[in-house]
Amino acid sequence: MAQAITAEQLNMIKTTLIARFNAGLKLAREDYKKVAKVIASSNKSNTYAWLAQFPSFVEWVGARQHKAIKEHAMQVVNRKFETTVDVLREDIEDDNIGQYGTLAESAGIAAIDLKNDLVFQTLANGFATTCYDGQYFFDTDHPVYPNVDGTGSPATVSNVQAGAGEPWVLLCTKRAASPIYLQERMAVQFDAITDVTNDTVFNYDKYSFGGRWRGEAAYGFWQCAFGSRAELTAANFQAAYAAMMKCKADGGRPLGIIPDMLVCGPDNQAAAEALLKAQQNAAGATNINYNKVELFVSPWMIAPASVTEDEEDDLGS
Template sequence: MKFTAENAKQVLAHLYTGFKTTFNKAFTETETTWQRIATEVPSKSKAENYAWLGKFPKLREWIGEKVIKRLEGYGYTITNRSFESTIAVHKHEIDDGDILGLPIIFASMGEESKQFPQDIVFEALTTGFKNKCFDGKTLYATDHPVGDKGKSTFSNKLTEKLSWASLADAEASFGAAKTMMTSLKDENGRSLKIKPDLLVVPPALESIATSLMTASKFADGTENIYKGNAEVLVDAGLATDTEWHLLSTKKVIKPIIYQNRQKPELMSKTDIQSDDVFKRGEYLFGVEARGEAGYSLPHLAVGSTGTT
């Protein structure tokens, strides 16, 4: 169909339908893994307060009055960020039929939009060595307070390299992380029953992590007592080639919070009377999204920088 002033609206509507179909198909078919480590929380404001974090609902023997866990104890807030991706299609490109590459572009936009939560969730995980969680400490710290009064502390931070060279090396890395999590207790000395099940590594550590979790023997020939202790998840979004993270992901809440304010969606600005068209001859198509990722409970994760 020839693009003219008279049929511009019809042609643009037809093109947008095609672009959106391509976008949605790529969006649907793109696989993500962020759901393994993050709990999705809907957001209805520019920021959400997670005062309830730290009020772990473990049952206690009821003697005398009930002990009330009030939610105002913490002021951890996750503020949404805004994201966008916009392209311009010139009216002459449409008029000349020069749009063969556009389906690829919109498919890519759909793919990237599906990956949007993936990017910010793993960004939060990898920055856990420097960004704070609800208790005022970095996600990975050596002195997280236990309970409201913080009379004791616990550590969920290591520096050991992930290794399967020998039992001693594995015990110093993966074994130490596992023990940190499974031995955690609440302020009353009762086990929190944390069970680590997911080992997250960068591509550079995939071979080591996979061998550690699947091989019957360590590299030195001794029996691998950690075989099958956790699944391995590889993600290129981790900032370094040495860090690794052991997570507990089977509880109701996962280590990372994905705060969803606005799901990525394709939009268009194709009013032929708009200034963009009049001044530059451009029709605009783009994606907008809002959200952020933060941290839930630090005892659900142990992180190592892998530097020693």
């Protein structure tokens, strides 16, 4: 006569699935770390008081210059994500659980894929999503003020090129200020329901194992990014590069931004490689953009939802 499932069997399955889940975490590529800085969160949400300019050193003459810099508060609420693997009770009874290890490992990979998706889709959606100054992250009219304290009548600065194609983004990732942040409230964890008296086991005859993560992607400094949905040509790339280098803080001080990475999706890969990886251009002349910035092609960097006519007008098309 067949024996009932024992606690030892369930613990062995739990140990195996957790090990395979953790293997998946290590196997996946953490691409989001290339463009985003990770910030720990200790509450339901984080509220950021973004300064209107980067800190700067000035000559010390007399007393220190204590400035009341204009701040912009932005609240980022953590979201909760899950993935579940259900193990049928009869599969345990029949010793048919090999496929569940593969599922658990895939769930671990999916946990990292979630972070990649959040960060790169946040970038791709920046053409129609607001950041700390109330403008779209990629917009034509970010306000920059004539006085260091954020007062006066602002000028407007653009960090976008109009278009309707798959987005590509030029980034500055080598500064303390980051264009994108990944806010993490709880690290990825893997839980299990193996008690036979639990409703799921009793009513549905299956044991449940699942991953869980809490966090969110958030926009940082628009000055560290330039977005385009125009064709990825040398002229458009050079215009974006120059615009970032010319970016100034409130008060007119140059920020010293130097782009160092081009991020695009698969539709722009060939154009990006021709732009940055070929030592000669199509005419046979020296390619002045050769290795000018790092190229990163992400499968998560895909076109956002269609832009409305009003949004196209706002982007200056």
